[in-house]
Structures are given as structure tokens and as C-alpha cells.
Amino acid sequence: MQKFAETQYKLHDLLKARWSPRAYSSQPIPTEDLLSLFEAARWSASGGNGQPWSFIVVSQENTELRQKLVDAMSGNNKVWANNAPVLVLAVAKVDLEQPARNKFAYYDVGQAVAHLSIQASAVGLFVHQMAGFDPQAIRQAFAIPDGYEPMTLMTIGYFGNVNDLPEPLRERELAPRTRKPISEFVFSNAWQEPLALPEISEAAAD
Amino acid sequence: MQKFAETQYKLHDLLKARWSPRAYSSQPIPTEDLLSLFEAARWSASGGNGQPWSFIVVSQENTELRQKLVDAMSGNNKVWANNAPVLVLAVAKVDLEQPARNKFAYYDVGQAVAHLSIQASAVGLFVHQMAGFDPQAIRQAFAIPDGYEPMTLMTIGYFGNVNDLPEPLRERELAPRTRKPISEFVFSNAWQEPLALPEISEAAAD
Numbered sequence: 001m002q003k004f005a006e007t008q009y010k011l012h013d014l015l016k017a018r019w020s021p022r023a024y025s026s027q028p029i030p031t032e033d034l035l036s037l038f039e040a041a042r043w044s045a046s047g048g049n050g051q052p053w054s055f056i057v058v059s060q061e062n063t064e065l066r067q068k069l070v071d072a073m074s075g076n077n078k079v080w081a082n083n084a085p086v087l088v089l090a091v092a093k094v095d096l097e098q099p100a101r102n103k104f105a106y107y108d109v110g111q112a113v114a115h116l117s118i119q120a121s122a123v124g125l126f127v128h129q130m131a132g133f134d135p136q137a138i139r140q141a142f143a144i145p146d147g148y149e150p151m152t153l154m155t156i157g158y159f160g161n162v163n164d165l166p167e168p169l170r171e172r173e174l175a176p177r178t179r180k181p182i183s184e185f186v187f188s189n190a191w192q193e194p195l196a197l198p199e200i201s202e203a204a205a206d
Numbered sequence: 207m208q209k210f211a212e213t214q215y216k217l218h219d220l221l222k223a224r225w226s227p228r229a230y231s232s233q234p235i236p237t238e239d240l241l242s243l244f245e246a247a248r249w250s251a252s253g254g255n256g257q258p259w260s261f262i263v264v265s266q267e268n269t270e271l272r273q274k275l276v277d278a279m280s281g282n283n284k285v286w287a288n289n290a291p292v293l294v295l296a297v298a299k300v301d302l303e304q305p306a307r308n309k310f311a312y313y314d315v316g317q318a319v320a321h322l323s324i325q326a327s328a329v330g331l332f333v334h335q336m337a338g339f340d341p342q343a344i345r346q347a348f349a350i351p352d353g354y355e356p357m358t359l360m361t362i363g364y365f366g367n368v369n370d371l372p373e374p375l376r377e378r379e380l381a382p383r384t385r386k387p388i389s390e391f392v393f394s395n396a397w398q399e400p401l402a403l404p405e406i407s408e409a410a411a412d
Contacts, residue, residue, distance in 0.1 A: 005249040009241040012328040014220060015321060020251055031403050035215040038392045042385045043211040044320060045226055047337050049384070054391045059403065062395055091397075092309075103298075104337050106309045107357060110316030114250060115221060118324055122218040131253050131310050143397045151313060178255070179248045185260045186244045189268055191297075191349045197237050197265065 001159050003177055018121040019177055020128040022169055024084040025160035026060065033123040034086065037156070040119030046108040052093040053112040056142050060085050068141040069153065074132035080169060081130065084155035089142055090129075092149045109151050120156060129154045207365050209383055224327040225383055226334040228375055230290040231366035232266065239329040240292065243362065246325030252314040258299040259318040262348050266291050274347040275359065280338035286375060287336065290361035295348055296335075298355045308355075315357050326362060335360045 001023075004016045034057075041053060058065050070082050081087070092109045094102045117127040129152040138150045162173050188196045207229075211222045240263075247259060264271050276288050287293070298315045300308045323333040335358040344356045368379050394402045 007245050007249070009238065009245040011242055011245045011249065012220065012325055014218065015246050015249060015325060015328075018249070018251075032215065034403065035388065036217055038388050039213050039215040039217045040221050042388060042391075043213070043217065043221060043224070043383075045224075045323065045335055051386055051391065054393065054397075056393045056395065056397065056399075057401060057403070058395055065395055102309070103312045103355075103357070106312040107316035107319075110313035111320040113313075114317040114320035115324070117251065118321070119218055119221060122221075129251055142395075145397060148397075149309075151309070177249075180257055182241070182244050182248060185248075185257065187260065187262045189262065189264055189271055189348075191260075191262065191351060191354075193262075195263060197240065197263070 014121045021126050022080040023160045023162045024157040027158045037116045040115040041112040044112040044115040047104045052105040053109045054091040056089040058087045072134045072137035084157040086156040090151045220327045227332050228286040229366045229368045230363040233364045243322045246321040247318040250318040250321040253310045258311040259315045260297040262295040264293045278340045278343035290363040292362040296357045
């Protein structure tokens with residue numbers, strides 16, 4: 001199922017096609033395609049090229065660990081997430097001595113996961129990130145040491161059958177994707193000053 | 207100048223082509239291309255679709271504000287960053303009452319900037335993010351209110367002439383891009399357990 005973004009301005013198809021479904025097929029993922037997602041994360045930007053990201057992959061065959069992850073998930077995630085052939089935990093490397101600096105680690109892990117999601121789009125896969133889980137239970141399930149923090153757990157796989165989802169998840173899956181208009185979050189020169197690009201418009205009209 | 211990522215596995219060209227240069231041309235950016243970058247950020251994923259990102263655009267004509275930004279930058283950023291036709295500040299919406307929750311705001315702003323950077327790659331533009339600046343001076347220059355945090359200042363423009371950069375920046379610009387190998391940051395089932403994808407490999411071989 002395609003749910004292309006309804007854009008105000010042009011946007012590359014790879015980015016238009018990326019969305020976060022809940023209806024996953026159990027179809028396995030070819031290894032080379034899965035590895036291409038981590039290659040994408042690998043080449044993401046980071047402060048001082050610090051690359052503060054790690055990923056832990058759990059395939060569907062590890063039923064014992066899968067059950068621990070489902071138990072740690074919040075609310076509706078328990079219902080749909082385990083259908084995906086691959087679950088991946090994104091982990092941030094943090095500085096326990098200087099916690100104020102960790103905002104950039106979180107930011108960089110977000111960038112790496114975005115790269116991963118966009119490469120997924122390039123090979124027909126979909127990623128759905130979840131922050132709704134018990135972080136202590138997840139830390140324990142994966143034996144994450146101090147100095148590292150579980151950030152998001154994500155499902156990776158092919159789109160399945162929307163009718164396999166119970167309501168209200170099925171209805172939500174079919175609803176259009178929505179975002180704030182650009183005028184609400186892009187400004188010129190100062191906070192809340194409306195975007196104005198006169199010089200650039202003239203140049204474009206040349 | 208192209209600096210394609212030297213990948214271990216396949217990777218979409220848009221992602222391969224993205225890198226963070228310092229040698230910018232002063233060539234103006236067509237408005238429709240610049241807007242496409244914010245469209246890309248707009249359609250990024252975020253926790254509960256909260257979209258905790260904002261952007262403030264400063265074109266080269268606003269010399270007074272540009273000077274304040276250069277004054278607030280650290281080290282070498284002062285030398286090269288002001289040559290880019292567009293500077294953009296990425297801002298995170300934070301919760302002052304529950305600071306522990308802000309890690310996801312930082313993460314989501316990182317995702318949005320990654321989307322922006324990849325769309326830049328689609329229209330021949332390059333983004334270089336900087337965290338090296340005095341956050342208080344930047345907050346003041348843009349009149350950012352409480353409840354919002356400056357995250358990164360980024361340059362956006364076309365690649366210029368590497369010989370315009372002083373040493374050691376010129377040499378750094380010409381050096382190959384480097385990253386950790388995938389085996390150092392992608393694991394299976396538990397922290398530091400080597401990646402093994404047997405079931406998936408078999409499926410791929412079908």
C-alpha cells in the first residue's frame with residue numbers, strides 16, 4: 001500500500017514514499033537488502049564523525065527474545081509489531097559524565113535511523129519506529145551496558161494486509177498522513193518571523 | 207566535487223552522494239529547491255507525530271545577522287561557513303517540566319535534518335551541520351523563546367572551489383570519507399553479539 005506524502009512543494013519519491021505502517025507481511029528480507037539499511041545508517045552525518053549509534057537485530061526465529069520485547073512494549077505496539085520479520089533496537093552512546101552533551105548523540109542517532117528508513121524505502125521495505133516501551137526491560141533483554149541508551153525499537157519488513165489489523169488500528173492505517181504546513185515551522189531571520197526569500201526568488205527567476 | 211561513500215554493501219545514490227563540504231559557492235539557491243528541503247523535513251517521522259522541529263533561514267543579504275552568527279561560531283566554522291548562500295538554524299521544541307523526555311525531541315529533529323540533507327542531495331545542494339557555536343549567543347541572535355533549543359546551525363549551497371579553502375581545511379576537504387565497519391555497530395540479539403542472519407540468508411537464496 002502506497003501512502004505518498006501530500007506535499008506543498010516538490011519532494012524526491014524516496015522521501016515521499018517513506019511512512020510507518022503497522023500491517024506487516026511476514027515475508028523474509030533478503031540479507032543484502034537488510035545490510036543496505038545499515039550501510040545507509042553508517043554514512044549518516046554526526047558531530048565530529050563520532051557515529052554514536054549501534055543497532056541490534058532480532059529476527060522472527062528468536063521467539064524467546066521476541067516475547068521479551070513484546071512484553072516490554074506499551075499499548076497497541078504489542079498487537080502489531082511482532083508480525084514484522086525484523087525488529088531492530090537503535091542505541092545511543094552517551095557520556096555519563098557530561099549528560100548535557102548527550103542531546104547531540106540522540107540527534108545523531110535520529111539522523112542515522114532516518115537514513116536507514118530512507119534506504120528501506122529504496123528497497124521496498126518499511127520502518128516503523130517505536131519509543132513506547134519500558135526502557136529498563138529493553139536494556140535488560142539486550143544486555144545494554146552503562147554508557148549506552150536504548151532509543152527506539154523499530155519494525156522492518158514489507159507491507160502486509162491492512163485487513164489483518166484490528167480496529168482502531170486498521171482505520172488509522174488507512175487514514176491520510178498529516179503534517180503542519182511549512183509556514184508554521186520555517187521562519188526567516190528570527191523566531192516566528194514569516195519565511196521570506198525575495199533575493200532568492202529573483203535569482204530563481206533569472 | 208563528488209565524494210561518494212565507499213560502501214561495503216549497496217546504497218542508494220542519493221545517500222551515497224550526501225556529504226558535508228566546507229567549500230561553498232555563493233551561487234544562489236532557487237526558491238523551489240530550498241522549499242523542497244523543508245518539505246523533506248516536514249514529512250519526517252516523529253514520536254506521536256509531534257513534529258518538534260523548527261527552522262530559521264538566513265540568506266546572505268542579512269549581513270548584520272550573518273555577522274552575529276559568525277561571531278557565535280567556534281573555531282574553523284568562522285572561516286568557511288559564511289560563504290554559503292543560506293544558513294539555517296534547526297530548533298527543538300523541548301518540555302521544560304520533563305527534561306528526561308527531550309531525548310526524543312532531539313532525536314526527531316535529527317531525523318528531520320537528515321531528511322532535509324537527503325533532499326538537498328536530490329537537487330544538487332550540500333548541507334553541513336555545525337554544533338560548534340555558543341548556544342546563548344545563537345538563542346539571543348534569533349530571539350528563541352524558552353521551551354525551544356537551538357540544535358544545529360547548517361550551511362546550505364552548491365559546492366564551490368576547494369582551492370578557496372585555507373589549509374588545513376583544504377586538505378581535509380580532499381581526504382576520503384571514513385566510517386566504522388558495520389560489524390562494529392550492528393549486532394544480533396544482544397549487545398556486541400556478532401551479526402548473524404542465517405534464516406534470512408536462506409530466504410534470500412531461494
